[in-house]
Amino acid sequence: MSEWVIKIEELGKRYRLRHEAEGHRYVALRDVLTERLKRLVRSGPARPSAEDFWALRDVSFEVQQGEVVGIIGRNGAGKSTLLKILSRITEPSAGRIRLRGRVSSLLEVGTGFHPELTGRENIFLNGTILGMTKKEIDGKFDAIVAFSGVEKFIDTPVKRFSSGMQVRLAFSVAAHLEPEVLVIDEVLAVGDAAFQKKCLGKMQDVAAEGRTVLFVSHDLAAVEKLCTRAILMDGGRCRADGPTSQTIACYQSTLIQSASADLTSRNDRRGEGFVRFTKIQMLGESGREQSLFLSGQPLRIRLHYRAGSNGLLANSRISVTVNGWGKVYFLASTELHSHESLTLPPEGFIDCVIDELPLSRGNYYLSPFFELNGVIQDWVDSAGTLQVEDGNFYGTGKDYPIGWEGKTVLVKHRWESANEAAVSQPELKSV
């Protein structure tokens, strides 16, 4: 009865963390040589310079023909590593995967797209990279172009395309792969609402044709809609595996448990270091830790710190920025809040209280900053993660409109008009 197409057996992936390479992303030949030389001179046993880290451990599951399986879990849970092994980008360190049929994986749309080339040229290039033959692409070319909706610009270099157009074109190529097993990572997070709908539809078609889909996403709503079964990954292992609604419920309950982050072991910080942040906590209305917040809910960011001596910390300034990748959404600072300079005990915590969380759905990063007498003491990039779901920010019960999705700051405001009948419903502002 079991007609599996993917069978994963005790799969594991080990990465080696290098201590000496901290701060350096790459190994340099120079360093390797000097290290060898040092060892030769010392002639002692090599000091342990690497530590093993299992990004995946003992993962086993089967996927049946025609199943649509969602894989969920927080960042660093091992989802991407699993997909990379499935897509044969990297090799497993233990266990194995058995696959039946042609597998296509889509970890990114538009891999190999070149801005200088035209849409037409990129379709051929991207198609061959994805494993299609020129003949196949020739046959599907018109369908690809029609699906993308960029017919008019097909002979224009894609650098002149809007990012939405690029994504549409790229997804169109990928959508015409016709594999027996389709592995997809977060690709739906891009593009506008109408196109997302089209993509979801296309994926449903793929599933309806009896093909197998493995879908990784942060978008729980999309997983719920598409998948019949979901697997929850956590710390490199499978935590739950079952009907989608059950797995999602399990995921949401694990989220609430860990909203604080210990900062004592962070090494990638800047500043003098006389005062250090030790912990960051996100507290909800009841004063209890929470990790999923709704827009419009109160949020209390608690920053624990400790100084190197017992004296009072006069003339302190503390701030915290809320940012997404490479973009600061807003800054909260003690300096903005009061005229007087702040004096703090040598150890303790300080709370930044936001009465109504003005953020739309998404993940945000909190970076606290501590300055004493004008000297930066501590600055921890992305010390905590704030997960926000759409809530009732405007008091209208309306969600942030789909299609405007993306991380944004919400601003309370109203509209006025000389006309009596004018609506005074709040509207949206995006930054």
Added chain:
Amino acid sequence: MSELVIEAGRVEGQYWKDLWKYRELFYFLAWRDFLVRYKQTVIGIAWALVRPLLTMVVFTVVFGKIAKLPSEGAAPYSILVFAAMLPWQFFSTSLTESSNSLIANPNLISKIYFPRLIVPASSVITSFADFLISFILLIVMMASYQFWPDWRIITLPLFVALAFGAAVGSGLWLCALNVEYRDFRYIVPFIVQFGIYISPVGFSSSRIPEKWRLLYSLNPMVGVIEGFRWALLRGESRLHWPSLVASVILTVLLCLSGTWYFRRVERTFADVI
């Protein structure tokens, strides 16, 4: 239904099958690089002509006029130089391009699977297109000197193949080393710059004392350049058989070891890039 097993260290057989399956990608990647290179530069295709031409002029003046080194028989010195410049330019651009090819395309490596060997190999193909363009210049030069090659020119494809082998072999080595050790890219320009002087580009290899010739031909480009001259200069430049054989053996070894090393490092590319 075909079954594929993904397991640590068990992909070898599949790899060569995939290489065949993805054969069109060789062409498409080379074609992309070629298009992009010439779309971005203002003088476009002319670039492939200007570089070897200028180097040829400098070498002819320095070695032929100032140092007064003799040419081979009746062959004009500039043609002697250009016949060597062609394969050398092909080799050196291949080396530079293929050694950077993987680092320049990190997303190809970390986001999708295909046999990685295709990436450095296709940059050699791109350089070959440049080679063909510069070849036109040689024809023009020969016409202006009224110096035409004889039957020996039909052997030229063999030497082109030898140059291809040398370029692919060393390209694979450098490409893999470059991913593993990021400071390797500083070494490549040095090899290229140094190589033009230790290879017989500006002078005839008959200048090398007989007893050193075999040692000299450990540089795989020596055999290639001598072959090019022999095939293009009506045999005015004699073939030194022992060094040609040495070059061929060395090139084969370079290709085999390059492939071996590349394959060995390849499985970790996605983790380190």
